[in-house]
Amino acid sequence: MKHFLKLMDWSPKEIASALNLADQLKYEKKNGIEHHLLKGKTLGMIFQKSSTRTRVSFEVGMYDLGGSALFLSSHDLQIGRGEPVEDTARVLSRYLDAIMIRTFEQKEVETLAEYGSIPIINGLTDYCHPCQVMADLMTIREHKGTIKGNKLCYIGDGNNMANSLIVGAIKTGMTVAVGCPKGYQPDSEIMKWANENGSFLCTDDILEAADGADVLYTDVWASMGQESEREERMKVFSGYQINDRVMDAAHKDAMVMHCLPAHREEEITAKVFEQHAGEIFDEAENRLHAQKAILVKCLSDDNK
Numbered sequence: 001m002k003h004f005l006k007l008m009d010w011s012p013k014e015i016a017s018a019l020n021l022a023d024q025l026k027y028e029k030k031n032g033i034e035h036h037l038l039k040g041k042t043l044g045m046i047f048q049k050s051s052t053r054t055r056v057s058f059e060v061g062m063y064d065l066g067g068s069a070l071f072l073s074s075h076d077l078q079i080g081r082g083e084p085v086e087d088t089a090r091v092l093s094r095y096l097d098a099i100m101i102r103t104f105e106q107k108e109v110e111t112l113a114e115y116g117s118i119p120i121i122n123g124l125t126d127y128c129h130p131c132q133v134m135a136d137l138m139t140i141r142e143h144k145g146t147i148k149g150n151k152l153c154y155i156g157d158g159n160n161m162a163n164s165l166i167v168g169a170i171k172t173g174m175t176v177a178v179g180c181p182k183g184y185q186p187d188s189e190i191m192k193w194a195n196e197n198g199s200f201l202c203t204d205d206i207l208e209a210a211d212g213a214d215v216l217y218t219d220v221w222a223s224m225g226q227e228s229e230r231e232e233r234m235k236v237f238s239g240y241q242i243n244d245r246v247m248d249a250a251h252k253d254a255m256v257m258h259c260l261p262a263h264r265e266e267e268i269t270a271k272v273f274e275q276h277a278g279e280i281f282d283e284a285e286n287r288l289h290a291q292k293a294i295l296v297k298c299l300s301d302d303n304k
Contacts, residue, residue, distance in 0.1 A: 002298045003113045004121045006106070007130045007167040008193075014297070015137070015171055022138050022286070022293035029064060029289070036066025037296050043067060044096040045123070048074040048103040049224050053260065053287050054123045054131070058100055061292040070096075074103075089116035098299050104225060119298035121291075126225065127187070129160045132259050133168040134294060135286040140215055142286075143255050143279060148173030153213035153250065155179045155206050156240050156267050157233075158186035161219045161259055166190055170198035177201040179209030181236050206240055210249040217257045218242050218267045234266075242268045255279045 003009070010018075028035050043062050045055065055071065062069040077088070085108050092099055093116040101109055102123035113120040122130055141147050152169045154162050158180045166186060169176045176194065178186060182204050185191065194200035203209050210216060221237040222230040242256060256268070256276035264270040273280065 001117075001119055003119055004130060004294050004298055005109055005113055006122060006128045007133060007164055007171065008190075010171075012171045012173075015134070015168070018134060018290070018293045018297050019138055019141065021296060022134070022289045023141075025064075025292050025296075026286070026289040034066075035064070038062065038097075038299050039066035041065075041067035041097040041299055042095075043069045043295065044072050044092055044099045045069055046072045046074065046077065046099060046101040046103070047123075048101075049124060051102055051123070053284055054100075054102055057287040057291050058123070058295075061288055061295060064288075065292055065295060067097075085111045086115040088112070089114075093117040098295070121294060121298060125160060126223075127160055128164040128167075129259070130164050130168070131287065131291055131294065132161065133164040134290040135283060136165065136217070136257060136259075137168055137172055138286045138290050139257065139279065139283040140255070142282065144214065150214040151175040151177065151212055151251075152215045152217060153177045153179065153210045154217045155209060155242055155246065156218045156237060157221060157223070158184050158202075159219060159223055161217075162186040163190050165217060166194050166200065170194055170200065174215075175199040177203070177209040177211075177213065179203055179206035179240065181240065184236065206246060207249045210246045213250040213254055215255050215257060216242055216246065216250055219259055220261070220263055221267055237267070240267065242272050244269070244272070247272060257283050260284055 045058055059069045089112045098119040100121040100123045104126050106125040106127035109122045109125055137147055144150055152174045154165055162178055163186050166176050185202055191202055222233045258280050264273055
């Protein structure tokens with residue numbers, strides 16, 4: 001049994017194997033080749049945070065793989081009324097073949113894995129967003145031909161996206177630079193790991209971070225659960241935008257990525273977004289293919 005709780009748990013070899021499978025599954029879907037690798041399997045999808053891409057991609061993904069998916073809102077589950085996560089894990093393990101959860105605390109995902117007896121997949125927490133980064137890596141390889149050797153620059157809040165991007169990029173051989181305001185840096189333990197295991201820079205100077213970058217990446221300034229901070233964050237992050245100046249600092253053929261939804265004229269200008277919309281929506285589509293690969297790796301008998 002294999003979980004997908006955070007990218008730190010998967011080796012570079014395991015990440016590469018899943019990406020190769022994602023490419024294969026994408027090719028087969030585009031060419032009308034069925035791949036019912038999880039026939040008869042059922043995925044429970046627990047949502048304590050709302051979603052567009054996560055819900056649709058996992059639900060369609062299980063259908064494509066020959067299985068089924070159940071949408072489980074926290075409003076409909078006893079977990080939303082105080083039932084311990086430990087008990088939910090043990091009960092759902094007797095009904096389902098795997099659980100995908102999109103929630104706030106990373107501890108909740110880890111507890112599901114500890115007390116359950118089926119694979120647990122992290123659809124997003126405040127700490128990390130590993131499914132998104134697998135799609136990101138897949139997209140970078142599609143557009144650049146390779147992942148290794150490229151420089152990734154992330155600009156904005158040092159949030160769950162930044163945490164997962166740092167780990168995923170370094171594990172696949174990329175140089176990473178993060179441009180964010182002081183006080184809004186990524187997780188300190190992740191930055192410590194990055195400095196010890198790869199080429200990593202964290203700075204409050206976005207042009208320094210973007211210098212020579214092959215991939216530019218950003219996210220919203222205020223994520224779900226931070227609505228009360230929005231006014232303050234608008235002030236703090238006002239200069240942390242992917243715009244023409246940042247594009248000029250990056251490599252001339254740099255690609256631009258965004259995990260969506262995007263707030264044009266905040267973290268990215270409408271001009272840059274539309275110029276790179278092809279890459280951004282390839283990235284969004286690849287959530288489907290990358291997550292199908294994760295599901296197969298976690299649920300199949302041969303999950304090496």
